[in-house]
Amino acid sequence: MKIGFVGIGPMGLGMARRLLDAGHMVSVHNRTEARARPVVDAGARWSATPADAARDAELVFSMLADDDAVETMTLGPDGIAAGLAAGAAHVSSSTISVALSGRLAAAHGTRGQGYLSATVLGRPPAAAAGELFVVVAGDLALQQRATPALEAMGQRIFRVGDDPTRANLVKLSLNFLIFSTIEQMSEIFALNDKAGLPPAELLEILTGSFFNAPVHRNYGRLIVERAFDPPGGPMTLAAKDARLFLEAGNDLAVPLPMGSLIHDRLLAAIARGEGGLDFAALSRRAREDAGLPD
Amino acid sequence: MKIGFVGIGPMGLGMARRLLDAGHMVSVHNRTEARARPVVDAGARWSATPADAARDAELVFSMLADDDAVETMTLGPDGIAAGLAAGAAHVSSSTISVALSGRLAAAHGTRGQGYLSATVLGRPPAAAAGELFVVVAGDLALQQRATPALEAMGQRIFRVGDDPTRANLVKLSLNFLIFSTIEQMSEIFALNDKAGLPPAELLEILTGSFFNAPVHRNYGRLIVERAFDPPGGPMTLAAKDARLFLEAGNDLAVPLPMGSLIHDRLLAAIARGEGGLDFAALSRRAREDAGLPD
Amino acid sequence: MKIGFVGIGPMGLGMARRLLDAGHMVSVHNRTEARARPVVDAGARWSATPADAARDAELVFSMLADDDAVETMTLGPDGIAAGLAAGAAHVSSSTISVALSGRLAAAHGTRGQGYLSATVLGRPPAAAAGELFVVVAGDLALQQRATPALEAMGQRIFRVGDDPTRANLVKLSLNFLIFSTIEQMSEIFALNDKAGLPPAELLEILTGSFFNAPVHRNYGRLIVERAFDPPGGPMTLAAKDARLFLEAGNDLAVPLPMGSLIHDRLLAAIARGEGGLDFAALSRRAREDAGLPD
C-alpha cells in the first residue's frame, strides 16, 4: 500500500519503519528533516510538506505531539487535507482531544476524505518492535482497508466502533489510568516509608501479589529508582493529557474527581520546576506533602 | 505445634483447616459455636473461650472482623492474653488499626507474651487452598518459630521487619489499592459509557494490554457484571478499612488525598443504603454522578 | 460621552440605562432587538450591528453570555472591531476566559483601538441601581477616560493594573468564591441536618456570628428556601465559570483543588438534569451524598 507518515518522533520512527518492513511504500514528513533520516535511509521517500506525504497515499498516518501540531499539519496550508485524494484517508495516532478529533473527522468528510483514529499504547521500543496496542475507531470499511497497516504496528488491535473520537477517549482514559496508578503507589509508598518500610520492599509485595500488571511493575520501578531524568514521557505531556481527559469529562458532563486530583498534582509538579522530568516524578508530591526527603 | 485459633469466619475456617492439614494440633474458639463445627469435625478441639484456646498453645491466631472484636477477644475477660503462657505468642491476622496493633504488642509484652502481626491477602477460597499472601512483622526469632504455621496458610510470605504494626499498615495500604483501582476503573467506565463504549469492551482493552493484574481482572469483572449481591466483601468493611488507612495517615502526618476521595465515596454508598453490597458497587457513584442509569 | 453598548440582557439593560441617566449618548445592539426596546424607549439609539454601535463611540461596552458570543460580536463580520475608530476603546464586562481577553487586547491593539476589561459584581437589581462593584484593568490613561462611564454603573471601582486580563481573573476568582461558599455551607448543612439540626437554624448561627457577609446571607437563604427555580444564575453558567477558572489555573500552572471539587460538583448537577436551576442548587449534591431527601 502507498502510505504517508507525518511526524517522525521516537514513536513515529518505529511505526514508520514497521510499515516499511511490512513492504509498504512510505512517504514521510517531519518538521525537522534530520530526524526523519533513519527512516529515509531505510527506504522511505522524503516529502517536503504534509500535503506531499499525503499526495498519492491511500492512507496517511500522523503521530504528533499535541492538538496544535495535529491541527496545523492537517488543516494548515500544505497540510494533509490539502494533499490527500478524495477516497483516501487520514489515520490519526496522536494523543489529541476528543474535540479536535471530531473537527478533523468533519473537515476530512467535507472533502470526501476518510478519517480514522488509531491511537496506540506503548513506548518507543514497542513501536520499533511492532508490539504496540492499537485502539481504532471510525468507518468500519475503512478500518478494514487499514488493517494491514495497523497489524504491521501492533500486537493487538482493539476496535471500538464507527465514531472515531472514541479511540481518542479510550487513549486519554488509559493514560489517566497510568497517572493515577502512579499516584496510588506514591501515597502508599510515602505512608509506609514514613513508618519505616522502604518503597522497594513494598513494591515487591505489590508485584508479588495482586498488583503485578505492567503498569505496576514499570512505573513502580521508575518511582523506586527515581529514574526521572531523562524522561520517558515528560510531565508537561502528561499534564496536557490529563487536561484533555478532564475536558472530555466536562463536555460529556461526567465528573472525574480522581482525574481532577491527578491534574492538580501534575500542575504542582510543573509549577515546581519538574515539567521536564518523567511523569513518574509526580510521586515526589506525596513524599513532599509527607515531609519526606526527595 | 499446638496452635490456638480465635475467629472461625469464612477466612478463619480455611486458615484453621490448613493448620490441621499440616499436622498441627489446633484449638478453636468462635463467638458462635456452630460456625466452628466444620473445623471441629475435621479434628480441632473446641474451646469455650479465647483464653481456653490460648491456654496450652505455642501460638494463637486471631482472625476477626474489626478493632472492637480483636480488643475484646484479646484483652477482655477470658481473652487471649488471660490464657496465653509467658513465652507463647499471639499472631494477629485481622485487618485492624495500626494503633490497636501497637497497643496489643505492648499489652502482650508486659505479660511476657510475644506478638506478631501476620495479615493476609486473598479471599476465602484462597484461604482454603493455602494460597494466601502473608505479610508478617514482629520479633524476628518469633517470626522464625511461626514460619511452619504461616507456610501452611500462604503461598508466599513477605517479611516487613520487627515492628508488628508495619504488617497492619501494609494490609491497609493494599486494601486502599484495591478500592482506588475500582474508582479508577469506575471513572473511565462512566466516561466512555456516556460516549457509547460499554464497560465490558473497555475492560477487555485494559486486561488485554497494560492493566491485567488480578486487581483489574477480578474487580473489573464484578463491576461489569454488577455482581454486588451477595457481597464478597461488604461496603461497610471497606469503609472501615479506608477509615483506618486515613487514621494511620493522620497519626503519621501523611496526607492521602486519594485515600480521602475513596473514603468519601464509600460513605456516600453507605448513606445511600448500599452498605450491604460488595464494595465493588462503589462504581455506582461515578455512574450516578454522570447521570447514567444504575 | 458617545458610548456603544452591545448585549442588552438583564445585566446590560441596567448598565446601559445608568449610562443614559448619567447623560451619555448611548447606541445599543442586541442579538434580539425586542429585548433592547426598554433602553431604546429610554433614549438610546438602536444599532443593527455591533459595528454600528461602535461606529462613532469613544467607548463601546460589551456584556454577553460567554466566550463564543464575545468573540463573534467583537471579531466577527460587523463586529465591534470592524466599526470602532482608532483611538476609541472596547470595554469588555462579560465573564470570559483570561485567554480570550488576551486575544481581544491583541486584536484591538493591532487596529490602534484600545481595550479595557471592566468586569462587574452584582445581580440585575444592583445593575439597575448603579450599585455594581467594578473591577477594571488595562491602559491607565484609558481607565481615566472611562471613569465617568464606570462610575455611572458602580458603587465602587477597583483598579487592578494595566494588564486587562487581570480583571477577568479576579472576576472568575470571585465567582469561585461564591460557588465554594455554597459548597462549604452545603456540607455543614447536610451534616448537621442528619444530626437533627435544620439548615435554617444553622444558617442563623452563621449569619449571627462570624459568617455574615452577603455571600453567606444571600446564598444561605437560597439554599435554605430551596429557591432554585427560576434561577438567578443558572448552573450551566456557573459550570462554565468554574471551567474558565480552572483553565486559568492550568495556563498559569496553579493547582486549584477546591476549584476542581466545585467543578466536579457542578458537572454532576448538570448530568443529573439540574443545569437549568440556580447554581445554589449545587447544595443538593451534599444532601444526596448524605442520603438526605431532596
Place this chain on the structure above:
Amino acid sequence: MKIGFVGIGPMGLGMARRLLDAGHMVSVHNRTEARARPVVDAGARWSATPADAARDAELVFSMLADDDAVETMTLGPDGIAAGLAAGAAHVSSSTISVALSGRLAAAHGTRGQGYLSATVLGRPPAAAAGELFVVVAGDLALQQRATPALEAMGQRIFRVGDDPTRANLVKLSLNFLIFSTIEQMSEIFALNDKAGLPPAELLEILTGSFFNAPVHRNYGRLIVERAFDPPGGPMTLAAKDARLFLEAGNDLAVPLPMGSLIHDRLLAAIARGEGGLDFAALSRRAREDAGLPD
C-alpha cells in the same frame, strides 16, 4: 451561683473572670496552678482537683485542649464526675468530639448529674470581654438554669436543642468553615499573585464587596501579613478539629469532600514542620503548589 471552672488557659481565663465579675462564686482548677493565679487573685477559690472544683457547685464548666484532657479531667480519679453532686451539672465548652460528648452525657446521667455542651466562638480577647458566641445544647430546663452563667460570657446564645452533642457538631462545623475559607482565599491569592496581583489588593476587593465577614477580614489579614507566629490558634489544634469533623461525618455517614481536602492540607503543614504556626499558615500550601516563594 456557685460555679466550678476547670481549665484556665487563655480562653478559660477570660470566661472565669466574666463569671466572677457577674457576681458568681467561682472555684477553679487548672493542671498548672500558676496559670490560674490571675483569676484566683481576682477572687476565685483554688481547688486542688477537678473533683474539688465541682464539689459544692451547681454548675462546673470545663474548657480544655482536647478529648484526652476532657476525658481525664471528667471521668478520671478526682475528676469532675467524682465531685459533682447529683442534680448539679457539668457544662462542657471545649472543642471535643461528638463521640466523647455523647459518652460524657451518658456517664453523668448514670450518676444523676446533668450535662450540657456550651461551645464557644471567639478568641481570648472576646472571652475577656464577654463577647463570645455560645452554642448550647442539652436538657432544656438545665439550659435555663445555666443561662445567667452563659450570659456572663457571651454576647449571644444560640440554642440547638436537647441533644448536647449537637453543640459540639456545630462548633466543629464552624471551625471547618474558618479553615475552608482560608483555603478558598489561599487558592485565589496564589492564582492572582502568579498573574501579578498581590494578595493585599485582592483582599481589599473581597472585603470591599461581598466577602466582608469577620472570617474574611480577620483571616485574610493574617494571610496577607504572614502573621503566623506566634499563633493565635496553632495548626496542630486545627488538624485535630478537622479530624473530629471528619469523624463526625464518618459516624453519621456524611461524605465531606471539602473537609477531607482541608484535613489533608493541615497534615501536610504539620509534616513540613509548620505545626506550631497559626493555622492561617495553611495558605502556604497553595503558594507552594503554585511554585510561589514563601
